[in-house]
Amino acid sequence: MVDIKSLDLNEITDLLTLNGFEKYRAKQVLTWLNAGVVSFDDMKNIPKTLKEFLKSNTYLACAKIERKLVSKLDATVKYLFKMYDGEYVESVVMEYHHGSTICISTQVGCKMGCDFCATGKSGFSRNLTASEMIAQIQSAQMDLNKRISNVVLMGMGEPFDNYENVIKFLQLVSSENSLNIGMRHITISTCGIVPKIYDFADLKTQCNLSVSLHAVNDKKRSEIMPINRKYNLDKLIKACRYYTQKTNRRITFEYAMIHGVNDTEADAENLAKLLSNILCHVNLIPVNTVTGSSYQKSKNKSLEAFLNILSKHGVNSTIRRTLGSDINASCGQLKRSMNC
Ligand code: SAH
Ligand code: SF4
Numbered sequence: 001m002v003d004i005k006s007l008d009l010n011e012i013t014d015l016l017t018l019n020g021f022e023k024y025r026a027k028q029v030l031t032w033l034n035a036g037v038v039s040f041d042d043m044k045n046i047p048k049t050l051k052e053f054l055k056s057n058t059y060l061a062c063a064k065i066e067r068k069l070v071s072k073l074d075a076t077v078k079y080l081f082k083m084y085d086g087e088y089v090e091s092v093v094m095e096y097h098h099g100s101t102i103c104i105s106t107q108v109g110c111k112m113g114c115d116f117c118a119t120g121k122s123g124f125s126r127n128l129t130a131s132e133m134i135a136q137i138q139s140a141q142m143d144l145n146k147r148i149s150n151v152v153l154m155g156m157g158e159p160f161d162n163y164e165n166v167i168k169f170l171q172l173v174s175s176e177n178s179l180n181i182g183m184r185h186i187t188i189s190t191c192g193i194v195p196k197i198y199d200f201a202d203l204k205t206q207c208n209l210s211v212s213l214h215a216v217n218d219k220k221r222s223e224i225m226p227i228n229r230k231y232n233l234d235k236l237i238k239a240c241r242y243y244t245q246k247t248n249r250r251i252t253f254e255y256a257m258i259h260g261v262n263d264t265e266a267d268a269e270n271l272a273k274l275l276s277n278i279l280c281h282v283n284l285i286p287v288n289t290v291t292g293s294s295y296q297k298s299k300n301k302s303l304e305a306f307l308n309i310l311s312k313h314g315v316n317s318t319i320r321r322t323l324g325s326d327i328n329a330s331c332g333q334l335k336r337s338m339n340c
Helices: 010-019 024-035 048-056 130-144 159-174 194-204 220-226 233-247 265-272 300-312 331-337
Strands: 064-070 077-082 089-097 099-103 108-109 124-127 150-153 186-190 208-212 252-259 278-288 318-319
Touching: 010 048, 010 265, 024 048, 024 064, 064 130, 064 233, 089 130, 099 130, 124 159, 130 159, 150 159, 159 186, 186 318, 194 208, 194 233, 194 331, 208 233, 252 300, 278 300, 300 318
Parallel strands: 099 150, 150 186, 186 208, 208 252, 252 278, 278 318
Antiparallel strands: 064 077, 077 089, 089 099, 108 124
């Protein structure tokens, strides 16, 4: 069976014309796919023969809303989606002055095992296809009845551990025949799979890159992020430098502030040193408390002292606003709390 939502206009045209259907039907089918139909029977202007062909040879990847939580504080919406095989993933929609941003999942679970992360603690089931990433956006758009303008790949999963599907997703989502969300409005976040940072740099897309750093020396980073045992800080920072030089785009470094673990003034000094001469921005995020982990948020005064040291050294940095704190908006927590 062909995953039709993973095909672009040319590929749908080939599929239909090779099977005796008119070329113009491809665009009609794609329009319905973009509208987020969940059944071929809902494709109104498509003849019965074509519907039957599609039903017998292709399938519609879907993300069915299983649960929806709406924050009373800031209108952040969190979805638990059920996929075709009964697996669950999460997405979160946040409102900013520049529009709606969706944080989507790229895998069911994650293999990387970061110690502070709810997804990392739940193990790994499978990769999501490009169409399943698209389906999360379509389902949220249909439910909220509005256009989503920005996408961040910061939900469940490690995007660069599912590289081919993620690249296919970027091509599809930014195509004017699909959701038409420009690359500049998309951000990929990685825990630091170094070879893929080089590959991604060589693609020279306009897409934004975030790197989850969270510690400034190998001992600490390896303790909280096992990926550091394979690709240490030296290798990671070299790859990041390559990325900024190759693309001329700045990297955002994510740094989860964990009380007593990585939030001292010495850590801030070392972070500034590590990132000197690199085109970047640092996002300080008070860590979210996760069941089964003893990590606590840094105190406000540590956050401020940290920020001041970074700015004293000329490192561009901000403290990330927490959205949806009443609905545990960071990904992996809803699925984990429901044991699914
Ligand atoms: N796997 C990718 C993207 C998904 S995680 C990555 O690790 O970058 C998205 C972001 O959430 C990462 O920056 C990750 O480090 C962060 N994160 C995970 N658990 C968190 C928690 N409990 N508190 C704060 N940030 C967390
Ligand atoms: Fe995976 Fe990212 Fe969570 Fe680490 S932080 S376990 S890489 S989802």
